[in-house]
Amino acid sequence: MSDINTMILVEHPLNEKMRTWLRIEYLLQQLLYEKNFKNIASALTFFRAASDLIDILERFEIRGDLLKKLEHQQQKLSNWLCAPNTDKDLIDSLIIKLADCTNALISASRIQDHLKENRLIISVRQRLSIVGGCCSFDLPALHLWLHLPDEDQTQYIDHIIQTLKPLHHGLMMILDFVRQSSSLEMVNSLNGFFKGNTEKGELLRLGIPLKHRVYPKISGHKNRYVIHFIPLEPEQSRSVDDFSFELACC
CATH class of the missing domain: 2.60.440.10 (YacF-like domains)
Known part of the structure; x- marks a missing residue:
């Protein structure tokens, strides 16, 4: 039972870009943490998140916006190096992390393409808008996949998550800086x-x-x-x- 003295943390975006970033973070959390499929419900949480992520990445220029923000943050930190009483080692390490995130995003191909080319994700995606459309007779491929050995499922999911790492790392760096700014x-x-x-x-x-x-x-x-x-x-x-x-x- 929750402690009645608990503080509930709520976040609210003040512009459309932050609204989109928070939604992507929310979807990535579902993809990263719904990895142990005990039943069809947990599997559909994962595949629905993947489908929603495709929609957002198709509608918005996410990578370009993230690259601009990463570059801006690097410049901001570089300016702080000239200020007195600054932890230069910490700032240098943060600049390196930001540069790594930037390079990874630049090198990555269109992130949503990896999801759109996945046959299982697409087959589930096509049924999500249908009421009750994810029954075993509607999605026999998913029904079979859910009965595969755990190691096969883990390998499949890890491959998807690996393709999303540049997006995830870059986004989390930016959101961490924003949250720690006040x-x-x-x-x-x-x-x-x-x-x-x-x-x-x-x-x-x-x-x-x-x-x-x-x-x-x-x-x-x-x-x-x-x-x-x-x-x-x-x-x-x-x-x-x-x-x-x-x-x-x-």
């Missing part, structure tokens, strides 16, 4: 509302005490935002008492 600070909500201003903000991070049983509905963009806390239980009063929560605008 620390969580305690602020107060008033009647379940909080308003804030920011300059070129990309990501809001909230630490919300579980005991209040509220979730945030956030609207905003890079200059200003509004947070409205809503009770989880419908029988609760629509108004929310004042309470403190943690907030970082990155």
Whole structure:
């Protein structure tokens, strides 16, 4: 059972690019952690994530945007080398990691092509939009694959994940820099509302005490935002008492 004193971390993007990056991160997490297929449900989580990832990579110029951000971050770190009292060894190591991510992304072919050329992914992808369309008689190839030895399944999944490593490493480097650009600070909500201003903000991070049983509905963009806390239980009063929560605008 969850500790009632637990802080729930919630993230909300303040621009479309960050929104897309967070969705890719979410899908990559499913691909990376749904590797032990105990049943059809866990397998479909993996293949649905792969299908959704194809859609995003087809619609947006992800690699180009990541390369620009990686280059910008390298330049920013290089400028910090001239500042006094900086940890030059740490900065040099980060610049090297960013350069490695950049080179890996440049060298990688169109990432979605590896997924689109996978016959099993495509066969599942074609059935996902059909209600109940992933039964064993609809997808006999998947039904057979689920009965293969574990080592065969692992080899298959590891190959897919290997093709996604340049995307995964580059994206995580960027998101780590964004998340670490601002620390969580305690602020107060008033009647379940909080308003804030920011300059070129990309990501809001909230630490919300579980005991209040509220979730945030956030609207905003890079200059200003509004947070409205809503009770989880419908029988609760629509108004929310004042309470403190943690907030970082990155």
